[in-house]
Amino acid sequence: MSVPRRYPLILNPKAKSERARKAFQFVMENATRFAIYATNTADEARTLACRFKDEGEPVVVAAGGDGTLNAVVRGLAGGETTLGILPTGTMNVFAREMGIPFDQLKRALQVIDEGNVEEVDLFEVNGTPFVQMAGVGFDAQVIEETSGELKKVLGPLAYLLSAVKVLGDKPPKTTVTFEEGQTVEGVAVLLGNGTLYGGQFRLFRKADNADDLLDVVVFKEAGLKFVRDTLAGLARGGIKADSGTVEYYQSSGVKVSCERDVPVEVDGEFWGRGDELEFAHSERKLRVLAPEERGVAWWEEVLKTLAPWTK
Numbered sequence: 001m002s003v004p005r006r007y008p009l010i011l012n013p014k015a016k017s018e019r020a021r022k023a024f025q026f027v028m029e030n031a032t033r034f035a036i037y038a039t040n041t042a043d044e045a046r047t048l049a050c051r052f053k054d055e056g057e058p059v060v061v062a063a064g065g066d067g068t069l070n071a072v073v074r075g076l077a078g079g080e081t082t083l084g085i086l087p088t089g090t091m092n093v094f095a096r097e098m099g100i101p102f103d104q105l106k107r108a109l110q111v112i113d114e115g116n117v118e119e120v121d122l123f124e125v126n127g128t129p130f131v132q133m134a135g136v137g138f139d140a141q142v143i144e145e146t147s148g149e150l151k152k153v154l155g156p157l158a159y160l161l162s163a164v165k166v167l168g169d170k171p172p173k174t175t176v177t178f179e180e181g182q183t184v185e186g187v188a189v190l191l192g193n194g195t196l197y198g199g200q201f202r203l204f205r206k207a208d209n210a211d212d213l214l215d216v217v218v219f220k221e222a223g224l225k226f227v228r229d230t231l232a233g234l235a236r237g238g239i240k241a242d243s244g245t246v247e248y249y250q251s252s253g254v255k256v257s258c259e260r261d262v263p264v265e266v267d268g269e270f271w272g273r274g275d276e277l278e279f280a281h282s283e284r285k286l287r288v289l290a291p292e293e294r295g296v297a298w299w300e301e302v303l304k305t306l307a308p309w310t311k
């Protein structure tokens with residue numbers, strides 16, 4: 001009989017939600033399966049993951065929401081260590097993207113034990129790796145102030161509403177230059193590695209996080225029409241390229257220049273402000289333990305239920 005493998009597990013013990021409490025309980029009940037490392041800040045989680053990578057650890061498990069996960073991804077970037085995920089957050093965007101069960105930790109642990117490795121693209125903004133998406137011109141601080149429950153209900157609406165608030169008065173002129181040569185102008189830009197944005201919404205309808213391409217949505221104008229178009233696009237299963245206020249591109253690398261400093265968010269976390277942003281493919285892909293089949297298109301159901309009120 002073989003002894004089950006014991007994984008280093010990075011978690012944030014301070015997470016206070018009901019889900020986090022249950023997750024902590026699950027980890028404790030399965031304590032023989034993990035070497036548990038509690039980290040208090042994202043920076044600690046990143047540093048620890050980076051150390052495991054440098055030591056050649058084959059697998060590191062991140063137990064947490066998107067914040068903890070992103071920190072661990074940043075630490076593992078550029079290495080061979082494979083990421084396992086126990087999704088315990090509110091949104092679990094990347095776990096959903098990869099088809100990892102986000103509501104059943106027992107199943108999520110099975111996925112880790114099954115050992116199927118998927119290699120996904122990592123992109124960087126001015127050197128900071130991200131795995132799911134990034135946004136230029138969106139006020140991440142508004143999102144941070146939004147409570148977890150409200151975020152769960154509003155999802156991407158929280159982002160869009162904050163964008164309207166920020167862009168409303170006088171949106172900064174933003175120039176997007178694609179590595180392929182084309183240049184376009186807009187007021188805000190969203191960049192997707194995966195299809196999902198802000199939880200369950202398939203904003204980047206053509207995205208494939210293993211095709212070496214970044215999907216880029218350029219918003220041509222601010223205001224209510226922009227929000228309406230975007231919502232209608234989401235309800236149809238993704239942003240349409242020809243909606244007038246929104247343009248859709250795919251590119252291997254993008255430069256974004258703004259006429260003044262704008263807020264930038266990376267994987268849903270506030271990254272900082274900048275006026276010259278370079279998005280590039282990371283040197284190496286990220287290895288992730290995930291189901292071989294990404295499973296049912298469950299978000300189609302969500303979109304169907306949303307469709308009536310976005311008409």
Ligand SMILES: [Mg+2]
Nearest residue numbers: 208209211213
């Ligand atoms: Mg892609």
